[in-house]
Amino acid sequence: MAVKEATAREALGMQRAREELCLEAEEFEVALQTGEVRTAPAVGGRRRVVREDVDRLREEEGxxxxLRARLELVGSIEGAALIGISRERFTRLAKGGFxxxxxxxxxxxxxxxWLYLAEDVRRFARAHPALLEGRLPAPLRDALDEGEDRRARGxxxxxxxxxVRDAEDAWAEASAWCALLGPEAAADAVPDERERAHLRRLCPALPAGSTGxxxxxxxIEAQTVASHPDxxxxxxxxxxxxxxxxxxxxxxPHPERATPAAASARPIAPPPSAEPAPPTTPAPRSRWRRLLGLG
Incomplete structure (x- = not known):
């Protein structure tokens, strides 16, 4: 569950935290998403960054x-080069769920x-050196030949x-699972319209980030809605x-001002956010924008 409600002395606003951590906007988003930087609910329904996380990260050696190295994202070409294998092998391993x-x-x-944390790629290479060379295991080869692709599912x-980690209560947790199921399966799982409307308001769809x-x-729905029977x-x-x-x-709770259209809306992609003020220590932007498909 989420961190307890933050007071003004225990937490920072998003912009201030990003500046103190010397991160680009995209790097900061990944830090929040992966739990490198935690948030807590604050007065007014907004979330703030836990102060102790910022202090801990700033005190780290290097x-x-x-910190930026742990937040680095790589595509299949860069990920393959990082661990010394071909792009084709990297893609097959990713499709296999590794x-x-x-x-x-x-x-x-x-x-x-698809984009991966560079640190995850390095960790995989250390844990599975046998998969980096030679023939892949027969069960994996057979599954891939039959069209197995676990990237979206992963x-x-x-x-x-x-x-679920950041959910403030059980309703918020339920909304994440409801979003994963998609509207049709969710309607079967949650027959009460009042409950379903509340869950849609909390999380109408899995947030996909910058989809392009x-x-x-x-x-978008093909990537964000559960499809495998398991x-x-x-x-x-x-x-x-x-x-x-x-x-x-x-x-x-009863909906305060929700219309049927608003309750069932599933955003295609979030609009581009305004460019934030540059961090205290600027970092190069071109590579991040390219990786995220922003030009």
Whole structure:
């Protein structure tokens, strides 16, 4: 569950925290997403950054370069070069579920491009040296030949874990599982319209980050909605458990000003945010914007 509610002395605003950590906007987003920097609910419903995390990171040896290295994202070409294998082998290992993407975007050719934490790639190479050379295990080869591709499923699992980690209560946790199931499966799992509307307001869809201007609704839903039978079953069981705890705490609140259209809206992609003020210690931007498909 989320960190306890923050007071003004214990937490910082997002902009101030980013500046103190000397991070680009995209790096800071990854830090929040991966839990490198924690947030806590504050007065007014907004979230603030936990002060002790900022202090701890600033006191690290090699700050801020060491922190930036942990937040570095790589595509398949850079990830393969990082551990000395071919791009084709890297992609096959990622499709086999050995590497879980942390972000994705849609390029100009309407292809989904997956991004991985460089630190995850290094950790995988250290843990599985036998998979870096020679023939891949026969079961993995057979699964890949049959079209196995766990990248979207791995991203979804990671994203829901992050949302559940930051959930303020059981209703917020349930909303993450509900978003993973998608509107049709969620309607079957949560027949009460009042509860379903509340869950949609909390989390209408899995937040995908910067999907790029070429992303369509169909492409986004294909990455964000559970599709594998095992994945769907696990989400249904987890949703039922979260709902049981949520209902024990109290019924879903009445919608204050929600219309049917607003309640069922599923955003295709978040609008580009305004460019924030530069951090105290500027960092190069071009590579990050390229990786995230922002030009």
């Amino acid at each position: 700050f801020p370069d060491r 590497l879980r993407p942390v972000r994705w975007y849609v390029n100009r050719y309407r292809a989904v491009v 991203w979804r699992a990671r994203r829901v874990e992050e949302l 201007s070429y992303a369509t609704r169909e492409l 994945e769907v079953t696990f989400a249904q069981v987890s949703l039922a458990d979260a709902l049981l705890r949520a209902r024990a705490d109290g019924p879903a």
